[in-house]
Amino acid sequence: MMESDNISRSQQVVSGQGTDHRVALITGANKGIGFEIARQLARAQVTVLLGARDSARGEAAAVALRSEGLDARFVHLDVSDAASVQHAAAIIGGWYGRLDILVNNAGINDAADGPPGSADIDAAKRVFDTNFFGPLAVTQAMLPLLRQAPAARIVNMSSTLGSLASNGDPASPYYGVRPIAYNASKAALNMLTVTLAEELRDATIAVNAVCPGYVSTDLNGHTGYLSPQDAAATPVRLALLTDASVTGRFISAEGDVPW
Ligand code: NAP
Numbered sequence: 001m002m003e004s005d006n007i008s009r010s011q012q013v014v015s016g017q018g019t020d021h022r023v024a025l026i027t028g029a030n031k032g033i034g035f036e037i038a039r040q041l042a043r044a045q046v047t048v049l050l051g052a053r054d055s056a057r058g059e060a061a062a063v064a065l066r067s068e069g070l071d072a073r074f075v076h077l078d079v080s081d082a083a084s085v086q087h088a089a090a091i092i093g094g095w096y097g098r099l100d101i102l103v104n105n106a107g108i109n110d111a112a113d114g115p116p117g118s119a120d121i122d123a124a125k126r127v128f129d130t131n132f133f134g135p136l137a138v139t140q141a142m143l144p145l146l147r148q149a150p151a152a153r154i155v156n157m158s159s160t161l162g163s164l165a166s167n168g169d170p171a172s173p174y175y176g177v178r179p180i181a182y183n184a185s186k187a188a189l190n191m192l193t194v195t196l197a198e199e200l201r202d203a204t205i206a207v208n209a210v211c212p213g214y215v216s217t218d219l220n221g222h223t224g225y226l227s228p229q230d231a232a233a234t235p236v237r238l239a240l241l242t243d244a245s246v247t248g249r250f251i252s253a254e255g256d257v258p259w
Contacts, residue, residue, distance in 0.1 A: 022149075023096045024239060025049045025088075027079050027138060028106025030057040032217035033157065036232035037103055037239070042070035044240060046101065049092060051077035053084070053106075079106045079134030089141040098148035101239045104135035104189075105157040109219060113179040124181035131185035136192060146205055155238045156193050158209040158250065162186025165258035190250055190259060197248030206247040210235045211257050 024041050028034040029050035038048040042065055050065070050072060052058025058074040065072035075091060078084040092099055108130045112123035135156060146152040161183045166172040177183075190209050197207040212231035216224040234253050238246075250257045 022100040024101035034105040053078035099145035127181035
């Protein structure tokens with residue numbers, strides 16, 4: 001039995017009360033942009049499941065949202081651990097039988113990442129494990145639940161650093177920021193976005209990628225100039241989309257990002 005089984009029994013959840021009964025899973029939701037996405041979705045009357053790999057941090061985040069009167073629940077989820085991903089899907093299936101919104105937010109960078117000529121290969125594999133294989137595995141595990149929802153939405157937290165066009169454009173503000181593993185992992189996530197959007201077009205499940213901008217979080221030592229609150233607005237908008245024809249796009253607060 002995993003830790004989340006006990007937590008699910010002990011925690012107090014405002015199940016269903018005051019919600020529109022949509023259920024959202026946000027990975028890496030214990031802090032940073034993911035936590036703010038969870039808060040803003042919950043404020044929009046969605047029941048939010050905060051995925052986190054560390055139970056204490058995840059439960060503390062859920063308690064913080066519940067103390068604001070929001071409908072929030074912790075789910076243990078390490079996106080790079082296949083057993084954890086499967087277990088989370090089983091838990092959510094048991095609780096709700098469906099999932100309306102999946103936000104693939106968990107992501108890392110790595111100090112040993114770097115320019116393509118010298119980046120550490122093991123670091124590159126670690127980054128890909130979390131930033132690409134993680135969302136792929138979580139999406140596959142959650143798809144049966146997403147298919148049970150009337151109009152499911154998937155939002156992938158990408159980055160303009162994953163834009164092939166920006167990396168090759170000297171006029172881009174991101175030109176010259178070249179941690180190969182991070183950038184390539186986000187480019188791969190973008191490919192997942194496009195290909196999955198097409199695969200799910202007939203299922204009317206919209207799949208979009210987001211660049212939140214340069215955000216002050218632990219990921220970058222708080223050097224970003226946007227707040228997580230502001231950065232959460234675009235992913236939340238895409239998570240709550242009513243128009244399923246907006247799919248297979250790469251979007252920031254300024255509009256479409258070049259692939
Ligand atoms: P953050 O504050 O460092 O938060 C990252 C979150 O991901 C944390 O909750 C972390 O959990 C979680 N995480 C990492 N590995 C995980 C795993 N294997 N399983 C589950 N959770 C895991 O970073 P952030 O800036 O909010 O980043 C959120 C997303 O936005 C990332 O995908 C990032 O690439 C993307 N993004 C950020 C920026 C920016 O400027 N900040 C710009 C573009 C895109 P722990 O607390 O346990 O480490």
